[in-house]
Amino acid sequence: MKVILASDHGGVNLRTEIANVLKEMNIEFEDAGCDCEDSVDYPDFGIPAAERVASGEFDRGILICGTGIGMSIAANKVKGIRAALVHDVFSAIATRQHNDSNMITMGERVIGPGLATEIVKAWLGEEFQGGRHANRIGKVSEYENK
């Protein structure tokens, strides 16, 4: 599995923590920035990362900003992206099982590194359940492709 990781200035510290978690898990990943101390715009990092997941270059993506909200809004504009804003382990598991989410977004100003680590581990380890959920995702894709 290949993972892309990106953040704006509001998510740099949590992104560093998550990069260390991915290293410990021996998961192949690219850290796509930002290399920033100054303020940047989350779409400038979230959209290119989402495009690289949508293209198949990466299997999954993790985006971090201050709240996780801007990144989720931006990533979900990219066709084929199902980005889930997740701040608890239950949702991390459910969004893989039910939504086949290919990205998660988190807010550094919302949760701490301990919970974020548990979320990443749970999300990366969970499978999509298919069945009725595939039907529902199909309806979303159908709308997206209209």
Ligand code: RB5
């Ligand atoms: C940046 O200050 C902040 O607005 C951004 O990181 C994010 O929270 C937006 O949704």
